[in-house]
Amino acid sequence: MSLSLTSAVRLPTGYDMPVLGLGVYQNDDCGPACLAALKHGYRHIDSARLYNNEAEVGKAVRESGVPRNEIFITSKVMHHEHGYESTLRAIDNSLERFGFDYLDLYLIHSPLSGKAKRLEAWKALVDAKKAGKLRTIGVSNYNIKHIEEIREAGLEMPDVNQVELHPFCQQKPIVEYCEKNNVIVQAYCPLVRGKFDNPVLQKIAKNYSKDVAQVLVRWSLQRGFVPLPKSSKRERVVSNADVFDFVISAEDMSEIDGLDRGKDGAISWNPVDAD
Structure with a gap:
């Protein structure tokens, strides 16, 4: 089945x-980008x-005119708010800030x-999921051991793991583990923060009459990830999609796959090795 902007992956929920x-x-002032995207x-x-x-x-969701139930919204709770009661408070505060009565996905x-x-x-x-405040729950920047401790505690497994993922940092062991355990992989920093000077990527982009950003997004999609490209510029929001x-092609995918530098290729904080 061919992909389109309306294509979706079915979550375990x-x-x-x-x-x-x-x-x-x-992007503190993300309203224009959100409106352009919607x-x-x-x-x-x-x-x-x-x-x-x-x-x-x-605010952008309400101004867009698109029904709330047609938009998938994610948020996350940072480590300094972890703990049972403090996380529940964070979830309620997120809902208040959004002005929503539920979120589609909430991540650690x-x-x-x-x-x-x-x-x-x-x-x-x-x-919070049982209470109807969250539809799906997951984690971010989690390595295998962090997910396994959830299993070992007898708790339900996360449905999503969002990690830094792009050709230079492919997190292969984490991805393989998630795929085997029915955990959907989301890719942040899929555009390597605009570092588009790699000659392999430039050559392949030229082959398809696309720009490097579009090749990076397409590579992520074909690898089965859910990429989350970021831009504050309307024209880039549109072109990234x-x-x-x-x-x-399989040959070009293989050449891009060969750019992996493991953890040395990370361009973000990538705290997957936390104790």
């Missing part, structure tokens, strides 16, 4: 998550408490709080 989302990290057909926006723009995302933003705190936070997400009219 039974809800559908669009295969491409708009990232709004470091007007162009995006139905997935990825925010977080750390980003300080939950209210702006909520990182494992940096330590095992005890992050397990308390996970229990809070499980209970112009990736459904071509398919990267």
